[in-house]
Amino acid sequence: MRVLLVEDESSISGFLKEGLEEEGFAVDLADNGRKGLEMALDFVNEYDIMLLDWMLPGVSGIEICRSVRKVNQEVPIIFLTAKNTVDDTVFGLETGANDYLKKPFAFEELLARIRVLMRKKTGEQSVFKIGDIQLDIDIHEVTKSGRQIILTQKEFALLELLLRNKGKVCRRTRIMEKIWDVHFDKDTAVIDVFINGIRKKLDDKNSESFIQTIRGVGYRINQEE
Amino acid sequence: MRVLLVEDESSISGFLKEGLEEEGFAVDLADNGRKGLEMALDFVNEYDIMLLDWMLPGVSGIEICRSVRKVNQEVPIIFLTAKNTVDDTVFGLETGANDYLKKPFAFEELLARIRVLMRKKTGEQSVFKIGDIQLDIDIHEVTKSGRQIILTQKEFALLELLLRNKGKVCRRTRIMEKIWDVHFDKDTAVIDVFINGIRKKLDDKNSESFIQTIRGVGYRINQEE
DNA sequence: TAATTTCTTAAGATTAGCTAAAGGTTTGTA
DNA sequence: TACAAACCTTTAGCTAATCTTAAGAAATTA
Numbered sequence: 001m002r003v004l005l006v007e008d009e010s011s012i013s014g015f016l017k018e019g020l021e022e023e024g025f026a027v028d029l030a031d032n033g034r035k036g037l038e039m040a041l042d043f044v045n046e047y048d049i050m051l052l053d054w055m056l057p058g059v060s061g062i063e064i065c066r067s068v069r070k071v072n073q074e075v076p077i078i079f080l081t082a083k084n085t086v087d088d089t090v091f092g093l094e095t096g097a098n099d100y101l102k103k104p105f106a107f108e109e110l111l112a113r114i115r116v117l118m119r120k121k122t123g124e125q126s127v128f129k130i131g132d133i134q135l136d137i138d139i140h141e142v143t144k145s146g147r148q149i150i151l152t153q154k155e156f157a158l159l160e161l162l163l164r165n166k167g168k169v170c171r172r173t174r175i176m177e178k179i180w181d182v183h184f185d186k187d188t189a190v191i192d193v194f195i196n197g198i199r200k201k202l203d204d205k206n207s208e209s210f211i212q213t214i215r216g217v218g219y220r221i222n223q224e225e
Numbered sequence: 226m227r228v229l230l231v232e233d234e235s236s237i238s239g240f241l242k243e244g245l246e247e248e249g250f251a252v253d254l255a256d257n258g259r260k261g262l263e264m265a266l267d268f269v270n271e272y273d274i275m276l277l278d279w280m281l282p283g284v285s286g287i288e289i290c291r292s293v294r295k296v297n298q299e300v301p302i303i304f305l306t307a308k309n310t311v312d313d314t315v316f317g318l319e320t321g322a323n324d325y326l327k328k329p330f331a332f333e334e335l336l337a338r339i340r341v342l343m344r345k346k347t348g349e350q351s352v353f354k355i356g357d358i359q360l361d362i363d364i365h366e367v368t369k370s371g372r373q374i375i376l377t378q379k380e381f382a383l384l385e386l387l388l389r390n391k392g393k394v395c396r397r398t399r400i401m402e403k404i405w406d407v408h409f410d411k412d413t414a415v416i417d418v419f420i421n422g423i424r425k426k427l428d429d430k431n432s433e434s435f436i437q438t439i440r441g442v443g444y445r446i447n448q449e450e
Numbered sequence: 451t452a453a454t455t456t457c458t459t460a461a462g463a464t465t466a467g468c469t470a471a472a473g474g475t476t477t478g479t480a
Numbered sequence: 481t482a483c484a485a486a487c488c489t490t491t492a493g494c495t496a497a498t499c500t501t502a503a504g505a506a507a508t509t510a
Contacts, residue, residue, distance in 0.1 A: 069239040081409075098243075100409060139393040140442050152498060153441035190500060192456060199457095215455065215508070377487060415489060417467055424468095440466065440497065 001118070002026045002046055006036030006064060007053040007080065016051070019107050033059030040064050044072045048121075049114060054081035054100075076117035078110070108178070128163035130210055130221055133202055135163055142202075149201050154179065158194050159202075162211060167223035169214050195219060226343070227251045227271055231261030231289060232278040232305065241276070244332050258284030265289050269297045274339055279306040279325075290322055301342035303335070333382075333403050353388035355435055355446055358427055360388055367427070374426050379404065383419050384427075387436060392448035394439050420444060 003025045007013040010031065017027045028047075030036035033056035040050060050068065052061035065077055079100035099113050119126060126137040132145045137160065142149045151159065157179050162170055175191055176182045195211060203209045212220045228250045232238040235256065242252045253272075255261035258281035265275060275293065277286035290302055304325035324338050344351055344363060351362040357370045362385065367374045376384065382404050387395055400416055401407045420436060428434045437445045 066236050070235045073239040073243055140396070140439065141394065154499070188501075189456080193458085193500075195456090196458060213456070379488070413490075414467080418469085418489075420467090421469060438467070 001048045002028070004028050004030070004036070004040055004043075004047045004050045006030045006033065006040070006051070006056065006061065008032055008056055009053075012080075016107070016110070019111075023111065032057060033061070033064065036061075037064045037067060040068050041071070044068060044075065047075055049117065050075060050077045051110075052077060052079055054079050074121070076114075076121065078113060078117070108181070128160070128166070130163060130166065130224065133210065135159060144202055151198070151201065154194055155198050155201070158191075159198055162219060162221045166221050169218050169220045171218040175218060226273045227253070228339075229253050229255070229261070229265055229268075229272045229275045231255045231258065231265070231276070231281065231286065233257055233281055234278075237305075241332070241335070244336075248336060257282060258286070258289065261286075262289045262292060265293050266296070269293060269300065272300055274342060275300060275302045276335075277302060277304055277322075279304050301339075303338060303342070305330075305335075333406065337382075353385070353391070355388060355391065355449065358435065360384060369427055376423070376426065379419055380423050380426070383416075384423055387444060387446045391446050394443050394445045396443040400443060 001024065003020055005013060005016060005020075005027055007016065007029070008031050013029055013031065017029055020027050028039060028043075030039050036052070036056070037059045040047070050064075052064055054061045061079060065079070068075065068077065076098045078098060081100055098117055101110055101113065128135045128137075134143045135156075136142075140156065142151050142156065142159065158175065161175065161178055172191055173185070176186065180190065195213075199209050199211060210221060212222060214220055226249065228245055230238060230241060230245075230252055232241065232254070233256050238254055238256065242254055245252050253264060253268075255264050261277070261281070262284050265272070275289075277289055279286045286304055290304070293300065293302065301324075302322045304322050306325055323342055326335055326338065340351075341363070353360045353362075359368045360381075361367075365381065367376050367381065367384065383400065386400065386403055397416055401411060405415065420438075424434050424436060435446060437447055439445055
């Protein structure tokens with residue numbers, strides 16, 4: 001998955017580039033509008049998604065967007081806008097963008113929007129299963145043997161993370177970063193509490209939990225045979 | 226369902242084309258009046274609906290409309306007009322169009338109008354039910370146990386959205402986008418207020434609301450057994 | 451066994467949603 | 481045009497659900 005990121009503030013672009021690459025995207029960065037426009041048009045069909053800063057010195061994000069839309073109506077475009085620079089009501093129609101985010105925004109929020117747009121494009125399903133447990137992201141529902149189980153926000157997010165990485169270990173540090181947006185070593189037992197909560201709601205009595213504890217590392221949901 | 230879209234501003238046409246295709250329409254785009262007229266007349270019986278920009282360089286939307294009406298009185302035609310360029314009162318009589326929208330308009334508004342016209346044409350019924358509550362889109366009426374309940378525009382739109390997605394969660398962000406055309410996280414409680422209004426008008430006293438709150442996510446009307 | 455890590459529970463802090471009320475806008479009518 | 485009515489949106493206090501912290505119990509490892 002190839003992303004074009006046009007953003008002049010290096011602090012933001014660096015942060016985003018790093019984060020997106022961690023998620024497996026290949027990120028091309030343009031640090032001004034002219035360069036961004038050039039890259040966007042030269043490789044318009046190469047990119048799976050474009051992230052454009054609204055306010056750019058020289059060529060603005062909206063100009064890039066308009067130019068791109070003339071030759072390609074498909075590629076998802078997300079705007080990153082500074083506060084109060086856009087009139088909400090006019091926005092949608094005028095630009096041809098698919099979505100936009102107001103700075104400052106949480107990285108996870110951006111990731112979520114990207115995923116929605118990608119799914120629209122690829123038609124990817126959004127249901128994760130393990131045993132008799134099923135989690136549907138689109139309708140935000142968890143069921144066990146068909147019966148609905150109500151999870152809280154955090155429980156849902158944590159279970160989603162574990163299921164997305166079925167078969168792999170999710171390290172505590174990674175869970176802390178992804179679900180709690182905490183990027184340093186914090187002495188807390190929140191994760192344990194929420195794992196406990198999920199287990200209570202979804203485990204079968206008298207048998208091993210479907211979430212395995214990897215002591216000193218984190219948690220894992222095992223791949224089924 | 227085949228749509229002819231005649232619009233010269235690529236930002237708007239791109240946005241509309243994409244949105245309509247997402248909704249399952251096949252969209253043919255003409256980016257100027259001459260081409261639009263040609264396509265409209267060549268395939269006049271192929272199209273289920275026509276969307277014409279009012280102001281077009283060369284051949285105007287109204288000319289296309291008049292030409293089409295000479296050979297086909299059936300196909301629904303909707304005009305997209307820039308603000309204040311049309312005298313409303315004269316409009317209806319002069320053109321033979323079925324409806325028109327002033328820019329900027331919310332995409333959902335366009336979609337709603339298209340649906341009304343399509344249904345008129347096909348005679349399709351469009352009633353959503355939950356328990357003793359019934360919502361009829363065509364006549365824009367809600368009844369409870371047969372008695373009419375008057376909802377405002379927004380209340381109606383919100384209830385319609387929830388009913389169209391019966392059994393699924395409608396996320397707050399999605400509601401904001403669909404009903405209010407706001408595409409970023411806005412700190413507001415309008416949704417709550419309108420949910421409250423609908424509940425007041427339609428809930429049975431002394432029993433759970435027919436609209437379930439999914440904390441941190443949105444609302445859902447549950448499927449009946 | 452001692453040290454470390456995880457589990458579990460419960461209480462306190464925080465936040466999302468509910469509701470009423472007020473201000474602002476639009477629409478209809480005299 | 482001015483007024484009234486209907487509707488939409490914002491605000492703020494309240495309540496209840498959720499999240500976080502903390503602390504002892506249990507499990508695991510050296």
